[in-house]
Amino acid sequence: MTITTNNTQKLFQQLICILTPPPKLTISEWADKYRVLSSEESASPGQWHNDFVPYMVEPMNAISDPFIKEVVLMCAAQTAKTNVMMNTIGYYMDSDPCPIMLVEPTIEVGESISREKIAPMLRDTPVLRKLFPDDKAKTTGNTIKEKSFPGGFLVIAGANSASSLKSRSIRILLFDEVDEAPADLGGQGDPIQLAHIRTTGFPNSKSVLASTPTIKGNSRIETAYNNSTKERWEHECPSCSGYSEFSWERLQFDTLHMACPYCEETHPRRDWMKAPGKWFAEQPDAKSRGFRITALDSPMLTWQELVDEWVEAQRRLKFGDTHLLKTFINARLAQTWEENAETVSSHALESRREIYNAELPDGVCVLTMGVDVQDNRLAYEVVGWGLGFESWGIEYGEFFGNPSQGEVWNRIDEMLARTWSYANGKKLNISRTAVDTGGHMTTHVYTYCKSRESRGVYAIKGEGGDKVPLKRPGKGKNLNGEFVRWFMVGVDSIKSELVSWLKVGKAGEGYCHFPMSEDYNPHSAQALPINGYDTSYFEMLTAEKKVLKHTNKGYARYEWIKVAGARNEAFDCRVYNRAALQIMSPHPAKMLEQIYLKLPWAIDAPKILQTNTTNNAIEAPTVNKQKKKVDRNAVARQRAVQV
Numbered sequence: 188m189t190i191t192t193n194n195t196q197k198l199f200q201q202l203i204c205i206l207t208p209p210p211k212l213t214i215s216e217w218a219d220k221y222r223v224l225s226s227e228e229s230a231s232p233g234q235w236h237n238d239f240v241p242y243m244v245e246p247m248n249a250i251s252d253p254f255i256k257e258v259v260l261m262c263a264a265q266t267a268k269t270n271v272m273m274n275t276i277g278y279y280m281d282s283d284p285c286p287i288m289l290v291e292p293t294i295e296v297g298e299s300i301s302r303e304k305i306a307p308m309l310r311d312t313p314v315l316r317k318l319f320p321d322d323k324a325k326t327t328g329n330t331i332k333e334k335s336f337p338g339g340f341l342v343i344a345g346a347n348s349a350s351s352l353k354s355r356s357i358r359i360l361l362f363d364e365v366d367e368a369p370a371d372l373g374g375q376g377d378p379i380q381l382a383h384i385r386t387t388g389f390p391n392s393k394s395v396l397a398s399t400p401t402i403k404g405n406s407r408i409e410t411a412y413n414n415s416t417k418e419r420w421e422h423e424c425p426s427c428s429g430y431s432e433f434s435w436e437r438l439q440f441d442t443l444h445m446a447c448p449y450c451e452e453t454h455p456r457r458d459w460m461k462a463p464g465k466w467f468a469e470q471p472d473a474k475s476r477g478f479r480i481t482a483l484d485s486p487m488l489t490w491q492e493l494v495d496e497w498v499e500a501q502r503r504l505k506f507g508d509t510h511l512l513k514t515f516i517n518a519r520l521a522q523t524w525e526e527n528a529e530t531v532s533s534h535a536l537e538s539r540r541e542i543y544n545a546e547l548p549d550g551v552c553v554l555t556m557g558v559d560v561q562d563n564r565l566a567y568e569v570v571g572w573g574l575g576f577e578s579w580g581i582e583y584g585e586f587f588g589n590p591s592q593g594e595v596w597n598r599i600d601e602m603l604a605r606t607w608s609y610a611n612g613k614k615l616n617i618s619r620t621a622v623d624t625g626g627h628m629t630t631h632v633y634t635y636c637k638s639r640e641s642r643g644v645y646a647i648k649g650e651g652g653d654k655v656p657l658k659r660p661g662k663g664k665n666l667n668g669e670f671v672r673w674f675m676v677g678v679d680s681i682k683s684e685l686v687s688w689l690k691v692g693k694a695g696e697g698y699c700h701f702p703m704s705e706d707y708n709p710h711s712a713q714a715l716p717i718n719g720y721d722t723s724y725f726e727m728l729t730a731e732k733k734v735l736k737h738t739n740k741g742y743a744r745y746e747w748i749k750v751a752g753a754r755n756e757a758f759d760c761r762v763y764n765r766a767a768l769q770i771m772s773p774h775p776a777k778m779l780e781q782i783y784l785k786l787p788w789a790i791d792a793p794k795i796l797q798t799n800t801t802n803n804a805i806e807a808p809t810v811n812k813q814k815k816k817v818d819r820n821a822v823a824r825q826r827a828v829q830v
Contacts, residue, residue, distance in 0.1 A: 214247035217282060218274040221314045225307030228270075232311075235274070240267040242420040242484055245466050249476045250275050250395055259477035260397040261412045264518040265487045266480045268397055269300075272361050273308050275395065276341060281314045284338025285358040285389075290382055292367035294332075294345035300363075301331045301343050309334070346378045353381065358389040366401040366408050379407065402745060403523035415477025417469035420484055423462040426452040430465060433483035435497075435520055443490045445483075456490055482519040493519060506575065506696035509687050531689045533725040540703035540720060545610035547571060548579050548700070552782040553771070554607065556620040557763025558599060559756045560590055560628050565599060568760035569607075569617060572768055574783055575696030576688065576776065581607060583719035583757060590628045596635050603642055619643040621767035623759065624673065633671045640672060647766050649678035676766040682731065682747055685761055689728070701725075727757035 212220070215237050222235035237244050243266075249258045250271075262268040272289065279287055289305075291297035309315045318336040319329050332351075334341040339358075344351035346368035360382055362368075372378045379396070386392035398408035421430040427450035437446040444453035466478065482488050496519065500511035513524045547554075551571030559566040564587045571579040588595030599620075606614040620639075624632045624646045636646040688697040704717035730753035733745050749755050772778035 212251075212278075212282060214251040214274055214278045215244040217278045218247065221281065221312060222274055222277060222308075223311045223313070224270075225311045227307045228304055235270075239486055240270075241464060242466075242478075242480055243267050243271055245418075246476075246478045247271055247274060249478075250393065251278065253391060255476055256392070257394045257396070257411075257415075257475035259408065259411045259415045259475060260395070261400055261408045261477065261479045261521055262397065263480060263482040263485065263521040264399055265482060266485045267487075268480075269304065269363075272363060272395070272397065273304055275359070275361060276305065277308060277312060277315055279359055280318060280334075280336050280339070280341070284336060286339050286356060287341045287359040288344055288357040288361065288382065288385065289341065290344045290346055290352065290360070290362045290368075290378075292345070292364050293347045294343075294351060297343040297345050298331050301334075305334070305341070344382070347372070349373055349375045349378075349381065352378055352385070355385065356388040357385045358392050360386050360392070360394045362394070362396050363398070365396050365398045365411070366406050367398070368407065399518050400521060400523045401517055403525040405745060406523045409523050411475070412477040412479060414473065415475040416471055416473045418466045418476065418478050419469070420464055420478070420480060421467050422459050422464050424450060424452065425454050425458045425462050426450050430467065433459075433481060435481075435483070438483070438490060438494070440494050440498075443494070479521055481521045503696070505693075506688075506691050506698070508576075508684075508697055510684070531686060531729045533722075533729040536689065536699075536701065536728065537722060537725040540701045542704070543579070543700075543702050546581070546607040547609045547615055549609060550574070550577060551579055551609075551615070552779045552786065553768070554581065554615055554617045555764045555767035555771070556602060556617045557760040557765075557767060558620065558622040559759040559763065560623055560626050560632060561756070562627060563587060563589065565590060565595055566756035566760055567599065567602065568757065568764060569602070570761065570764040572775075572779055574779055576779075577694070577696060577698050577700075578688070579700040580702060580720055581718065583724055583760065585756070591631050596631075599635075603639070603644070617643070619645070619767040619771040621645055621647045621674075621676075621763040621770060623763060624648050633673070636673070637671045643771075645767075645770055646671060646673040647676045647763065647770075648673065649676050649762075674766070674770055676763075676769075678762055678766075679745075679747060681762045681765045682758075683733065685758075685765060686733075723754075724757050727754050728761065729758070730755040731758055 218235045219237045224232050224235055226232040246258060246260060249255050260268055260271065276287060276289065279285055289297065289300070291300055309319055319334070329335065332343045342351075342355070342357070346352075346362075346365075349372050352372075362379060362382060365379060368378045370377065372381065375381065383394060386394065396408060396411050398406075400406045400409050403409070419432045421432045423430055424447040427447060429447060429449040431448050433445060434448075437448065438444075439446065439453060442453065442455075444455055445459055446453045482493060483490070496511070496515055500515050503509075503511050516522050516524050548571070550573035552574070553572050554569055555572065556567055556569045564585050566583075566585045568583045569581040571581050573579070586595050586598040588598075590596070603617055603620065606616045608614050620643060622632050622636055622644065625648065632646050636644050688699055691697045691699070694700070701720050702717045703720070730750050731747050732750070733747055768775045
């Protein structure tokens with residue numbers, strides 16, 4: 188009897204162990220216990236450790252908190268944001284199975300994340316590997332866009348695809364890089380709202396919005412963060428024990444020490460990291476929790492690397508190039524970039540015209556031409572490009588005539604056949620020409636460009652939006668049974684770049700030169716500036732400005748608008764020239780340097796060899812006495828220092 192009783196007790200104990208649910212873990216606890224980093228996604232594969240990124244523990248716990256509906260992550264790049272999303276997916280697959288949706292900016296990006304992040308995690312994390320069969324057939328429910336597991340599924344969607352966002356009801360919404368999502372998805376509304384609607388069937392639904400911020404006034408993640416608890420990760424000072432957030436302004440570049448705002452003592456990064464860190468909420472009563480993390484906290488970047496990036500961005504800024512600085516503000520400091528809507532003065536540009544020593548100044552490496560098509564004329568400009576995108580206006584003009592007829596296009600052919608001369612007599616012709624297909628003459632443009640592709644003439648079509656690449660191939664146009672090669676051009680990005688160059692006030696990288704004849708008299712009605720660069724040209728070149736507009740749906744975005752009553756053909760032609768340069772090479776800056784090295788006869792080598800800086804003399808480049816040629820690499824370095 189005693190033996191039977193003991194056996195019964197053991198049986199019940201075993202049943203209790205089997206039926207008792209595992210202790211509820213937070214996402215950070217689950218990750219610390221189970222998550223394995225794969226070699227494809229980490230430079231240090233192996234077991235996940237929260238101590239590596241302690242600032243992500245609280246955001247992960249907030250996501251698994253049943254009383255919080257929305258979590259906002261406004262993060263710098265390389266701060267483990269993607270791994271937080273992966274940990275969340277793994278946690279719900281294993282501990283709380285349910286329908287999950289991961290939304291990336293595009294379907295293509297989503298598929299890449301699925302292959303490069305999710306699949307390795309499912310393969311290398313044991314508790315997740317057992318949820319998926321080895322059979323990779325699509326019938327198993329384990330495809331690139333969908334992962335089915337007991338009790339739920341993970342679907343990969345794109346913010347650019349309304350059908351993928353409307354596919355089914357979900358409980359956990361993970362919306363990555365929300366600032367890359369379109370404001371309106373094909374007339375069907377806000378993609379974030381479309382995705383949110385899919386969660387309404389679950390009272391315990393959860394939404395996670397994550398992104399690197401972009402443009403001030405047009406950043407969705409900043410708006411969401413401002414409506415949240417607005418939490419900042421702060422460190423205890425090793426000296427006074429006061430808590431403060433790492434600030435770029437308090438970082439000393441020479442010693443790489445961070446100053447405390449209270450006691451003003453400075454400490455290296457390792458000392459700050461030994462002290463505890465905490466999250467502090469600016470709006471603790473907000474319904475959603477929001478976290479902001481900068482690259483100063485990232486263990487994947489050193490402060491020296493950040494300083495080097497900043498110094499290079501500031502160097503480029505001197506030449507009017509704001510791209511690196513904009514990237515630093517967004518991707519390193521997790522702050523929005525405030526666009527400067529300042530316009531360029533046409534009179535200032537006109538007053539700095541200069542006399543060239545020849546048709547082609549020695550700095551020119553390549554010639555391009557941009558053609559703007561109007562109903563009664565073709566406007567064109569030929570531009571010379573040098574190192575660092577320094578440019579020289581060579582000729583601007585207009586050919587009057589109906590573009591639907593051949594005569595006016597013959598004038599463009601004459602330009603293509605023409606050559607321009609350097610001071611030493613060497614000649615150069617146009618390498619690439621970009622012709623706009625906008626307006627009412629699209630078919631005629633395609634017809635013209637199709638037969639001249641071998642001469643570097645291409646049709647282009649402008650597309651607005653800051654996120655549109657400078658150039659991407661079009662899908663082809665069928666013209667009398669033949670396909671015409673054409674390119675889609677991100678005109679808004681080029682316009683921003685061009686305006687930044689027009690603001691550069693010193694010859695060198697990005698500077699725009701304009702010609703002037705020696706005998707030009709501005710007070711003479713008969714005299715004209717050389718090659719069409721008159722007052723009306725500069726008025727057209729500065730006829731557009733960038734302004735912030737709010738749509739009737741409440742969205743804010745920057746748009747380029749034309750000054751009322753102004754013409755803008757010169758501005759468009761210069762934009763098309765930049766597009767032509769991009770068509771010529773996917774890396775035009777490197778291409779220009781390579782061409783420069785191959786054209787030693789186009790530069791004043793002796794002058795460059797004798798160049799001195801104000802701080803120290805530049806050592807003269809080596810000379811090959813056998814071949815009597817200047818070391819081209821050394822000349823290029825000297826030129827780079829000079830500009």
